[in-house]
Amino acid sequence: MTAHGTDRNGLDALYQEIILDHYKNPHGKGLRDSATGESAEVHHVNPTCGDEVTLRVHLKDGVVEDVSYDSLGCSISQASASVLYDLVIGKTVDEALAIHQEFLTLMQGKGNVEPDEDVLEDGIAFAGVAKFPARVKCALLSWMAWKDATTQVVAGGEDKS
């Protein structure tokens, strides 16, 4: 049943093999409290479709120690959480925020932004998602949650000092 046109109307650009792999075998999924650094947890919802993520960030000495998450959602939102996990763990907060910005720019680029594989690694697979406006929110759900949680930890640390 697969012989329906070669590009299948852009489907294959959206559902890159990398995305489907992350969807089937998500990295870092599940909420954890094993890390020792300062943490914050947020819950984000995509109000149009109801997709949800609960995401916890642990930061230690300015480095992303762990990102753990529980989520319900489509292949795009699940895979992007998995890619986020791979990209930010072990980075300094500033490095991770720069990667976040790069991913955001890619997703908001309507398909006209050339992704930088050195920065985004598997995240470049989402370049095709940017051409589907209805799915951009799916790809950004966990990324926005991560930024929210990270900002909360950083702000909490500043409050105390």
Added chain:
Amino acid sequence: MVSPGPAIGSTSGLSGLLPELEVIRKDFPILERTLAGGMPLVYLDSANTSQKPQVVIDTMVDHLERHNANIARAMHQLGAESTEAFEAARDKVAAFIGAPERDEVIFTKNASEALNLVANTLVWAGERQIGAGDEVVITEMEHHSNIVPWQLLTQRTGATLRWFGLTDDGQLDLSNIEQLITERTKVVSLTWVSNMLGTINPIAEITRKAHAVGAIVVVDASQAAPQLPIDLAAMPLDERPDLVAFTGHKVVGPTGIGVLWGSRAVLDQLPPFLGGGEMIETVRMDVSTYAGIPHKFEAGTPPIVEAIGLGAAVDYLGHIGLGAIHAHEQAITAYALEGLQGIKGLTVLGPLDAALRGGAIAFELDGVHPHDIAQVLDSRGVAVRAGHHCAKPAHARFGVQSSTRMSSYLYTEPREIDALVEALEYTRSYFKLD
């Protein structure tokens, strides 16, 4: 896997289909559209919004080209023509639902505004004012538009919101109706047909119970008006709801127009909703007095051309006949239920008997999220809805976060259901489910 449903091409024998289906489809220009990749449009999202027949489009264009003027307040020929067309639309809507009186038909922006009109005016001083200790009863299968206004009302008044639950097969659970509808109940508000489960609710039975304790009944007819014959005047008084809301864009009319029908007795007891032009009798600096219904609830310049378009829409449906449309929906729904259930891993939510339900079928497909299903279907020209369909409590009741929904209408053909089934099989293979 090939679906065991009737094979493509064997559908002419399906009984109940509209006899002039080919002609009806020609009335809807959008159905001839093709989408990306030259795919013909298979529009199965009519419960979300229906497509528009040429006569609605033409009526609106003609009004704008030839008769446009404000209504009621313009003392010239165009003003008279516009007013006449607007009020004729009210007559058509009144006929469509069998309203006992044409002045009981109030134009709103949509069903949501109609429901909010009721839930707001019940908070304010008046004969029906709701207060602490009073109860409002709704159901777990409501659209958010018939939930949130009542949550706001009960929060603002200190009244209590109570809920009819659902049975496992997607019906209202009426087993505790005696405990739910009591002398404390002031309002019972429920949907006639569920937009998620498709369930058709026993409006007459519930209204009788509510009226027996002096409560008013509000019916959300957004999904019923498109597909069930409604004759309010023919309903016995104790079984006739007091207020009925529906939305224009689901009955082949335009967006921006909705309807609240209310019995004169209840509408007269409610205070005005919005203040402004047209809703007054006289305005002085110390106090104003208000117009009678329907104008009391129609402040400001209304959506004139939209109302006129709605008049043409309900005329069109009335011409085909709601009984025939209902039979068509049932035939298509039965055919779709059969085809869908032949797909491996697919579970239909709600009643499985087409006679008990409307033409919206929500389902789950094991291993594929609704967003991904809708995306693959869209690449093949099949338009469905994915998500919670503004019915989150009903989804929660069945332990699902979201679902995919196909919904048919009077222009839906069996071969479009075949296209859906085939596209779902393709989705399974695309995501390598076997």
